Amino acid sequence: MALLPVAEAQARLLAMAAPLPPEETALAETAGRWVTREVGALRSQPAADLSAMDGYAIRHADLPGPWTVIGESAAGAGFGGAVAPGEAVRIYTGAPMPPGADCVVIQEEVTREGQRLTLSGEEPGYPGRNVRKAGSDFSEGFPILPTGTFLTARHVALTALAGHGALRLPRRPRIALVSTGSELVPPGAPLRPGQLPASNAVMLQAMLSGLPCETSDCGIIADDLATLTGCFRDLDDHDIIVSTGGASVGDHDLVKPALEAAGGSIDFWKIRMRPGKPLICGMNGKALFLGLPGNPVSAFVTAHLFLLPLVRHMAGCPAPLPDRREAVLGADMPAVGGRDDYVRAAWDAEGRIRPLTQQDSAATLGLSMAEALILRPAASPAARAGESVAVLPI
Ligand SMILES: Nc1nc2c(c(=O)[nH]1)N[C@H]1C(S)=C(S)[C@@H](COP(=O)(O)OP(=O)(O)OC[C@H]3O[C@@H](n4cnc5c(N)ncnc54)[C@H](O)[C@@H]3O)O[C@H]1N2
């Protein structure tokens, strides 16, 4: 069977899903999610001309004073009247400018005796000095969050000031993680000969932890067709089912037959990549199904290239594929075989990218040291240090 190119497999996977329907999301829950419909300001900010400093609101034309203080304007409680020639209003940062006044002299530059105010230092240089004009940040109706915005703490502040208490954002996908393999036991559990701690589910949970999704670990399922089939059947209320292990061609690799026996379907299997070739993609009821290879490095690389983009896509991200950039190679690399090679690599002191020595797809120590994957397309000739290569930061 011909292996599917990575880009084609990614496109097919993303085409199988759409951003999930929106739900009302409290502002405190919006960071790390994407806006799928432009959001406009419900109010102008500031709503009125406000003082930017603590001092006295005056008319610039009255400089250099003196003035008679006729009242006070504090944030939340403005001055009821207007400022006439020769008058000043005590004012605080964030308080509304009284009508008639057009600038603020800061309190450090004036001397006050009773209601009499005189300039003792520097005058405000121009009309409008120390005043925030109404709408100078943004005006009502302004599109503060264009479609596709990735929401950060900065956007949350903006959105609150624009009058919103919540946003309608795609619901977070619910993801079920299934570790297949009769040899596996939970991390930290006692091991009998031949047993192995299951690392993939905790790794995937860590990879997904920064993304808007809900992850549940459905535990370890033995390599038994009936058990695995029952497990997959029970999970079709999730948005994404992710299994690890059992994706290849051995007699105990049961994910494909179990998915089919559960009523699911396979869309594609086997990708032109190393590691990660046996990746399975299909549907199980309404759930998207990703069968990642069991080898920890293969599971990591396929999750980086397929699972995380799928989650971002369902969460409304307009460009869900992993970041990719050019870097200078710090060491020679051999010619590449028939699959795109995702080589675990780290930056050297000169800022060049160097492949790590240990490239086995079961070697987690090498994976832990990697800072990026060098992408070497299938059939590439040998590359020399100093050449430019494509790199995916991880
Ligand atoms: N004859 C062939 N053999 C293999 C092929 C092939 O094309 N023909 N493909 C190889 C490739 S490439 C990969 S990758 C592996 C992956 O196969 P599976 O997805 O079926 O993985 P398993 O056999 O179940 O496990 C592989 C390896 O990883 C360990 N494992 C499994 N799950 C976990 C887990 N949750 N945590 C930690 N380690 C796990 C498992 O014990 C095995 O050692 O197949 C090649 N074979």
Ligand code: MOO
């Ligand atoms: O594709 Mo496998 O993931 O080489 O080990």
